[in-house]
Each structure stands twice: as C-alpha cells, then as structure tokens.
Amino acid sequence: MDFLENGTVLSPKGFRGASTAAGIRYKDREDMALLVSDQPAAVAGTFTSNRVKAAPVLWDREIVNTTGSAQAVVVNAGIANACTGKEGYDLCAKTADAVEKALQIPFEMTLVASTGVIGMLPPADRLEAGVRAMAESLSGAEEAGHKAARAIMTTDTKPKEAAVSFEIGGKTVTLGGMCKGVGMIHPDMCTMLCFLTTDLAISRELLQEALSEDVKETYNMISVDGDTSTNDTCLLLANGEAKNPEITEKNEDYQRFVEALHKINTCFARKMAGDGEGATALLEVEVQGAKTHEDAKTLARSVVSSSLVKAMIYGHDPNWGRILCALGYAGVEFDPYKVELIYKSKAGEVLVVRNGVDAGYSEELAVKILSEPEVTVVCRLSEGEESATAWGCDLTYDYVKINADYRS
Amino acid sequence: MDFLENGTVLSPKGFRGASTAAGIRYKDREDMALLVSDQPAAVAGTFTSNRVKAAPVLWDREIVNTTGSAQAVVVNAGIANACTGKEGYDLCAKTADAVEKALQIPFEMTLVASTGVIGMLPPADRLEAGVRAMAESLSGAEEAGHKAARAIMTTDTKPKEAAVSFEIGGKTVTLGGMCKGVGMIHPDMCTMLCFLTTDLAISRELLQEALSEDVKETYNMISVDGDTSTNDTCLLLANGEAKNPEITEKNEDYQRFVEALHKINTCFARKMAGDGEGATALLEVEVQGAKTHEDAKTLARSVVSSSLVKAMIYGHDPNWGRILCALGYAGVEFDPYKVELIYKSKAGEVLVVRNGVDAGYSEELAVKILSEPEVTVVCRLSEGEESATAWGCDLTYDYVKINADYRS
Numbered sequence: 001m002d003f004l005e006n007g008t009v010l011s012p013k014g015f016r017g018a019s020t021a022a023g024i025r026y027k028d029r030e031d032m033a034l035l036v037s038d039q040p041a042a043v044a045g046t047f048t049s050n051r052v053k054a055a056p057v058l059w060d061r062e063i064v065n066t067t068g069s070a071q072a073v074v075v076n077a078g079i080a081n082a083c084t085g086k087e088g089y090d091l092c093a094k095t096a097d098a099v100e101k102a103l104q105i106p107f108e109m110t111l112v113a114s115t116g117v118i119g120m121l122p123p124a125d126r127l128e129a130g131v132r133a134m135a136e137s138l139s140g141a142e143e144a145g146h147k148a149a150r151a152i153m154t155t156d157t158k159p160k161e162a163a164v165s166f167e168i169g170g171k172t173v174t175l176g177g178m179c180k181g182v183g184m185i186h187p188d189m190c191t192m193l194c195f196l197t198t199d200l201a202i203s204r205e206l207l208q209e210a211l212s213e214d215v216k217e218t219y220n221m222i223s224v225d226g227d228t229s230t231n232d233t234c235l236l237l238a239n240g241e242a243k244n245p246e247i248t249e250k251n252e253d254y255q256r257f258v259e260a261l262h263k264i265n266t267c268f269a270r271k272m273a274g275d276g277e278g279a280t281a282l283l284e285v286e287v288q289g290a291k292t293h294e295d296a297k298t299l300a301r302s303v304v305s306s307s308l309v310k311a312m313i314y315g316h317d318p319n320w321g322r323i324l325c326a327l328g329y330a331g332v333e334f335d336p337y338k339v340e341l342i343y344k345s346k347a348g349e350v351l352v353v354r355n356g357v358d359a360g361y362s363e364e365l366a367v368k369i370l371s372e373p374e375v376t377v378v379c380r381l382s383e384g385e386e387s388a389t390a391w392g393c394d395l396t397y398d399y400v401k402i403n404a405d406y407r408s
Numbered sequence: 409m410d411f412l413e414n415g416t417v418l419s420p421k422g423f424r425g426a427s428t429a430a431g432i433r434y435k436d437r438e439d440m441a442l443l444v445s446d447q448p449a450a451v452a453g454t455f456t457s458n459r460v461k462a463a464p465v466l467w468d469r470e471i472v473n474t475t476g477s478a479q480a481v482v483v484n485a486g487i488a489n490a491c492t493g494k495e496g497y498d499l500c501a502k503t504a505d506a507v508e509k510a511l512q513i514p515f516e517m518t519l520v521a522s523t524g525v526i527g528m529l530p531p532a533d534r535l536e537a538g539v540r541a542m543a544e545s546l547s548g549a550e551e552a553g554h555k556a557a558r559a560i561m562t563t564d565t566k567p568k569e570a571a572v573s574f575e576i577g578g579k580t581v582t583l584g585g586m587c588k589g590v591g592m593i594h595p596d597m598c599t600m601l602c603f604l605t606t607d608l609a610i611s612r613e614l615l616q617e618a619l620s621e622d623v624k625e626t627y628n629m630i631s632v633d634g635d636t637s638t639n640d641t642c643l644l645l646a647n648g649e650a651k652n653p654e655i656t657e658k659n660e661d662y663q664r665f666v667e668a669l670h671k672i673n674t675c676f677a678r679k680m681a682g683d684g685e686g687a688t689a690l691l692e693v694e695v696q697g698a699k700t701h702e703d704a705k706t707l708a709r710s711v712v713s714s715s716l717v718k719a720m721i722y723g724h725d726p727n728w729g730r731i732l733c734a735l736g737y738a739g740v741e742f743d744p745y746k747v748e749l750i751y752k753s754k755a756g757e758v759l760v761v762r763n764g765v766d767a768g769y770s771e772e773l774a775v776k777i778l779s780e781p782e783v784t785v786v787c788r789l790s791e792g793e794e795s796a797t798a799w800g801c802d803l804t805y806d807y808v809k810i811n812a813d814y815r816s
Contacts, residue, residue: 049737051736117729118730228736307811312811321491321527328458357493
C-alpha cells in the first residue's frame with residue numbers, strides 16, 4: 001500500500017475540482033476550492049469539540065448526522081465565518097444554493113468549510129461568484145487537485161495532499177485527500193480542515209466509524225499551541241466508483257481500508273504538525289510502557305504541548321528536565337525514577353535519562369540530534385505495555401510574530 | 409489594612425535574614441538567602457502538584473506534615489535540585505546540617521528551597537559555605553530583606569516583596585513575604601517560590617488551612633506558560649512574636665488574618681504574572697456570571713493560558729474571536745450567544761462582543777486600551793452569579809528567546 005506519485009484529493013475515480021481567486025480576504029492568490037463527486041457520496045465527518053462552533057461546522061454536522069450523503073464541498077480561506085450568528089448559517093445556505101444553481105446538485109448535498117479570522121462574515125456576493133466561476137472550470141486533472149490544495153491554505157507554508165491505492169475485491173480503490181492548518185489544537189487563522197475522498201463502496205455507518213476511530217490516533221494527537229479551533233473539520237467522501245463489493249461489515253476489506261485511512265491520516269498529521277505556525281521542526285513524542293493507552297496518549301500530548309519543551313527544541317537544547325516536568329504534570333500516575341528518555345533523529349540516537357536521572361550522555365551528540373528538522377523523543381515508563389505517539393512542533397519567534405501581527 | 413512602605417519578608421517581629429554570592433551557578437551576583445526566626449515558628453506550606461517533585465519539596469513537605477514547626481529557610485537560585493534522586497535529598501540534609509552547626513538550630517527545623525535548572529545537583533561545598541557566611545551576617549534590617557528578595561531571583565526582572573500590618577487583640581501583627589518566578593504554571597528556570605513570614609500567634613492547623621484555601625484563588629490562578637514546575641513551593645512561618653492571643657478558632661481575628669493573607673498573595677500573584685518570562689503586559693481575566701465558581705475559574709484560566717490570546721495582547725490586537733475560542737474549549741457548558749466581552753485598562757473600557765457577536769466597537773479605542781502594561785478582559789456569561797479572576801501575561805519574542813537559549 002504505497003503513496004501515489006503526485007496523489008491529490010482528485011486521485012480517486014469520479015471526483016473533480018476547481019479553485020479560484022474570489023477575493024474573500026487575500027489579494028492576488030486563489031482562496032476558494034470546490035470538490036464535486038459525479039455521484040452522490042456517503043459522507044463521514046468529525047468536527048471541533050469547541051463549544052463555540054463556526055457556522056460551517058453546524059451546517060456540515062447536520063448533513064453528516066442526517067442524510068450522510070453529499071456531492072460537493074465548498075471551501076474558503078481568509079475568513080472563518082465563526083461567531084457570526086444566524087447570518088453566518090444563512091451564508092452556508094446561500095453557498096449551497098449557488099452550487100445548486102450552477103451544477104444542479106441538490107441544496108442539501110453541499111458541504112461548506114471556512115478558515116481564517118473569527119468574528120467576520122465572508123462577503124456573500126464573492127462566495128457566490130466564486131462558486132459560479134469554479135463550476136465552469138471543474139476538472140479531474142492532477143493540476144486541479146494541486147491548485148485546490150493551495151487555495152485552502154492560510155498560514156500554511158506548503159500545500160498538504162496525498163493519495164494511496166489498494167485492492168479490494170479485485171478492484172483498485174484509491175483514497176486521496178488534502179488538508180491545511182496545523183491541528184485540532186490550533187490557531188484561529190489556521191484551522192485544521194481536512195478533505196478525504198475515496199472511490200470505495202462502503203456503508204455510511206462503517207465510513208463514519210473508520211474515520212471517528214482513526215482521528216483519535218492521528219489529528220487528535222497533534223498540538224501546535226493548545227488552542228482548539230472553532231472550525232476544525234475533517235470530511236471523508238466515498239462515492240463507490242471503484243465498483244468494489246460494498247463494505248458493510250468489519251471484514252478484511254474493512255481492515256484494509258482502515259489501514260489506508262490510517263496511513264494517509266498519519267501522513268497529514270505529521271505534515272500539519274511540521275508546518276505548525278512558525279515551526280522549524282517536527283517534534284514527535286513516543287510514550288512507551290504506559291499502564292493504559294489513555295495514559296500513553298495523555299503523557300505524549302502533555303510533552304508535545306509544553307511551551308518549554310517546544311522552545312527547547314527550537315534552541316536545540318537537550319534540557320531534558322522539561323520533558324520529565326511535562327510528564328509529571330500530565331495527571332497520570334507513574335514512577336519518575338523508572339523513566340528513560342531517548343532523543344532520536346536522522347543524526348542518531350542518544351539515551352539522556354535512565355532511572356529518572358541524568359544518564360551521562362554526550363551533549364554534543366544530543367545537540368546534533370536535536371538540530372534536525374524531524375526530532376523524536378521516546379519516553380519509556382516501564383509501567384505497562386501501552387504506547388502512543390503525538391506530534392507537534394517547536395515554539396519560535398515566528399509563531400509569536402504571526403500571531404501578534406497577523407490581523408494588522 | 410495597608411501595605412507597609414518598603415515592607416519585606418523581615419518586617420514581622422523576630423525574623424532576621426541574610427544573602428550571599430555562593431557561586432552556585434550565577435557569577436557576580438548573590439544567589440542564596442537565609443531566613444531565620446528567633447523562636448520556633450508554626451509552618452504551613454503548599455507544594456507543586458507535579459508528580460516529579462524536587463528534593464527540597466519532599467524535604468519541606470515532610471516537615472510541614474509532621475512537626476509543622478521550623479526556624480530557618482535556606483534558598484538557592486540557579487540549580488533546582490530536581491530529578492536528582494537520593495543524592496538530591498541528601499543535599500537537603502547536608503544544608504540543614506550546616507545550619508545546625510552554624511546557628512544551633514535543630515537539623516529538622518530547617519526548610520530548604522531551590523530554583524533553576526532541573527537535573528543538576530547544586531555543589532554541596534558551596535551551599536555549606538554559603539550557609540556559614542550568611543549565618544554570620546544575619547540582620548533584621550530592611551536592607552537585608554531587600555537583598556534576600558534579589559538573591560532568590562532567576563529570570564525575574566524585579567524583586568517581589570511586600571508586608572501588611574493589622575491589629576489583633578490590641579496587638580500590631582505584621583505579615584511579610586518575598587517571592588520569585590512566575591506562577592504555579594511555569595518555567596523550570598523560574599519556579600515559583602514564595603516565603604511568607606508573620607509574627608502572628610496562630611495554631612498550626614489554622615495557619616495551614618488559611619494558606620491552602622487562599623493559594624487556590626491566588627497563585628493557582630496564575631499562568632505564564634502552562635508548565636507546572638517540579639519545585640513550586642509556598643511557605644508561611646508564624647512565630648507568635650506579635651504576642652496576640654493565639655488564634656485557635658475561626659473567629660474574627662482569623663478572618664482578619666485571612667484578609668491580610670489574601671491581600672499579600674493577590675499582590676504577589678499579580679507581580680509574578682506581570683513579570684512572566686519575556687512579558688510586556690499583565691493580563692487579568694475576570695469571568696462573571698458563571699454557573700459555579702469552578703466553572704468561572706476554569707474559564708478564566710483557559711483564556712489566560714491561551715497562546716493565541718497571549719500573543720494578541722502582545723500585538724495589542726483586539727482579535728476577540730480568540731477569547732471566545734478559549735472559553736469554548738475550556739470544557740464548561742455555556743451559551744456562546746449570551747457572552748459579553750469587555751476590554752479594560754487605564755486607557756478606558758470598551759464592549760467588544762454582545763450576544764456572542766461583534767458589538768460594533770471602536771478599533772482605535774480597543775487598541776489603545778490593549779496597549780497599556782495592565783490589561784483586563786471581562787467575560788460576562790449570564791449563566792449564573794459566580795465569578796473568578798486569573799492572571800497571566802503576554803507571549804513575546806523574549807519568552808521564546810529566554811527559553812530557547814538560556815542553558816547555552
């Protein structure tokens with residue numbers, strides 16, 4: 001099960017897309033994308049747990065929870081349409097209406113997503129004009145997929161897209177996707193939006209279950225800055241165009257799909273964490289030997305979210321006390337004097353803590369390891385058999401700059 | 409009940425102090441302090457909740473939980489003596505031993521505290537030499553108090569000390585203190601240490617209860633960076649030298665003391681938050697109209713801890729969506745469409761959100777208000793009658809600089 005070369009959200013059969021410069025907030029760049037499935041697709045979705053939910057989240061959740069079927073997704077970057085009250089929700093309806101007029105896709109089959117500043121309304125006329133323009137330029141070409149992945153970016157420094165292929169029932173099935181932003185836990189200008197497409201035939205219930213389960217181990221394990229956005233959305237559309245026997249039970253076919261889904265979600269989670277606002281490095285934290293899987297997740301998230309650990313990764317400083325400190329305040333029981341810490345990267349591997357105290361390591365080697373763009377911290381607890389991985393990034397001057405200045 | 413002019417930790421009767429340049433880690437500055445009560449004092453203490461506890465925390469907790477009586481406190485800055493195993497604990501004993509030799513204060517009557525880098529042992533010979541030097545220069549003079557408050561600083565930019573006087577049973581009682589660092593939630597180079605002294609006569613049990621209760625509303629409501637130190641310690645010594653009738657029940661005298669304690673703890677909490685690493689502004693968050701006091705505290709802490717809110721304060725950017733977002737992910741139930749937000753400072757007051765959406769405010773005025781060194785955000789929920797206040801600071805380039813560079 002390998003990644004396709006130049007895979008995009010349009011790699012699965014029966015999906016087309018387009019993008020346009022609608023002038024929502026950015027100048028001189030594309031800021032809207034449209035995805036269309038030729039056939040109605042089963043849709044699964046997971047959304048922000050924030051009590052303050054943006055209008056598009058409410059709109060999409062309604063569709064996912066009722067019909068579970070969709071054919072189009074309209075995305076805009078620049079303005080989040082969050083904290084906009086009834087007007088914000090009406091704007092989602094207007095957008096779906098524009099899609100119906102342009103493409104004869106029923107009103108209630110269009111999903112919407114927005115990312116950007118909270119508390120502002122995207123201009124309705126520009127959204128509608130954008131939809132009309134995109135409806136005329138729909139294409140299944142690779143280039144259209146690449147352009148869509150760029151159009152949904154905010155403070156992202158690179159587009160994030162991928163696709164994998166696998167066989168089910170003698171048919172080639174493809175799963176593609178694009179995403180933007182930097183996590184569940186995360187800046188308001190840089191909401192996590194993720195759009196997954198597949199030509200797999202699968203029941204709507206299993207599609208949702210597969211997504212809901214996998215999100216817990218992938219996107220929910222990213223942290224950039226501890227702020228859970230009002231707009232976080234992950235949508236997965238399955239249109240059945242691969243013509244495989246429909247998956248309706250948790251058989252081997254289902255497992256194969258789950259494996260593909262996990263592969264692409266893990267890929268995206270790492271991409272988002274590594275492209276966190278202002279980041280110079282991807283930080284991966286593996287907790288091993290925890291009593292329970294929940295403990296392992298809590299501990300991994302605590303380390304990856306610590307401002308001090310993040311600043312130390314930026315400084316390439318092997319100041320391991322901060323990691324032990326972050327494990328210690330996670331609220332999980334463990335014996336600090338059984339802990340081992342290891343730093344790993346392309347530059348090598350070094351044991352820095354044994355039995356909770358300094359292991360007597362080479363400072364020079366540790367600094368070298370921490371100077372790579374992808375760094376792994378392994379925390380071994382010797383409390384049990386469970387493990388978990390979380391992803392984050394370093395805390396840099398640029399994070400502060402982006403978030404102190406961006407609106408001005 | 410007013411603050412004394414030039415009040416220090418030595419303002420209460422019967423306390424003397426000293427400081428010295430022991431060369432623990434800093435060069436060319438004093439880095440150790442000694443406090444001594446002429447008489448044995450009742451001692452109360454609160455300590456870090458981090459599972460990884462520094463050796464001095466274990467040492468002091470033992471004294472507080474057993475005899476509850478102490479006569480000396482030895483503090484060093486620069487090295488935290490955390491994650492140092494049995495050797496670290498033995499070092500506390502050696503320090504107490506040095507105090508016994510120099511001042512004939514029984515071994516088990518000396519409290520110790522350390523702040524600085526985790527994972528290193530302070531050099532025993534320098535600690536001991538420091539104790540000997542300080543024992544010879546003990547003084548009750550104001551200047552000795554000021555110097556002690558400076559000697560315990562790490563990344564603090566200014567010393568933090570205060571004292572208040574009040575009458576109990578016809579006697580003048582004084583409560584003094586010094587502290588350092590920036591919170592319960594907080595950098596490892598900059599642990600919160602707080603030392604309070606009083607000449608009040610009070611039972612040990614009530615002393616501890618008064619401290620434990622007040623800490624919840626003061627130091628536990630500070631956030632600088634979400635990192636709970638391994639060394640956080642707040643000690644309160646009461647030596648009875650004011651000769652008031654001993655407080656042994658929760659009468660008016662007790663209430664008067666509690667009021668004084670709250671006054672000084674709130675003062676210190678604000679000082680610590682405003683002097684957070686790299687901070688240019690004190691951020692005060694008041695949550696009003698919450699269903700329960702716990703809800704109010706949780707919401708206030710969520711806002712004050714948000715990296716995005718902190719960065720926006722640094723940028724003087726009235727980007728209120730981030731505040732609603734931080735309320736929304738706090739895990740507390742409330743109706744976002746009943747929320748009011750107000751920005752306040754010396755420069756004025758402005759309502760920015762009404763019923764959860766933009767109130768139509770003057771951006772110019774809001775920026776002016778947020779440009780002051782002390783800024784208050786009021787969040788009104790209309791869910792109930794409960795309120796709480798939390799304190800923090802802005803997130804700046806200097807925070808990143810201090811924490812990416814400091815060990816090198």
